[in-house]
Amino acid sequence: MNKLLITAAIASALAGAVATAPSFAGDDMKKDKADKEKCYGVAKAGKNSCASADGSHSCAGHATKDNDPNEWVYVKAGECVKMGGSLTPPKKM
Structure with a gap:
């Protein structure tokens, strides 16, 4: 049961990191293009x-x-x- 809980926690953390990354990249790309x-x-x-x-x-x-x-x-x-x-x-x- 502990392995399942740890795996779920890691998967959730990775999904959250991946979901927020594009928003930061998009802001940087807009700034770069404006310059x-x-x-x-x-x-x-x-x-x-x-x-x-x-x-x-x-x-x-x-x-x-x-x-x-x-x-x-x-x-x-x-x-x-x-x-x-x-x-x-x-x-x-």
């Missing part, structure tokens, strides 16, 4: 943050050349233009 901006045209090959503006791929790390205007990375807010990048995607043709 950053999408910067087009400065990503190095294989280092883009997510999908390309022209739709040629939908995943991070798939940029094939440096400084492609369709590729973007998150940078610290206020740094994009200083780096020679653009805050807006290129116009579609």
Whole structure:
């Protein structure tokens, strides 16, 4: 009976820890995103943050050349233009 009680207590503690972890992570992610901006045209090959503006791929790390205007990375807010990048995607043709 003691083993069952101990197992239940451990399971309950772990479930509580797991249930509260996402709320803290979500707050940190919102804060991190608020301090950053999408910067087009400065990503190095294989280092883009997510999908390309022209739709040629939908995943991070798939940029094939440096400084492609369709590729973007998150940078610290206020740094994009200083780096020679653009805050807006290129116009579609």
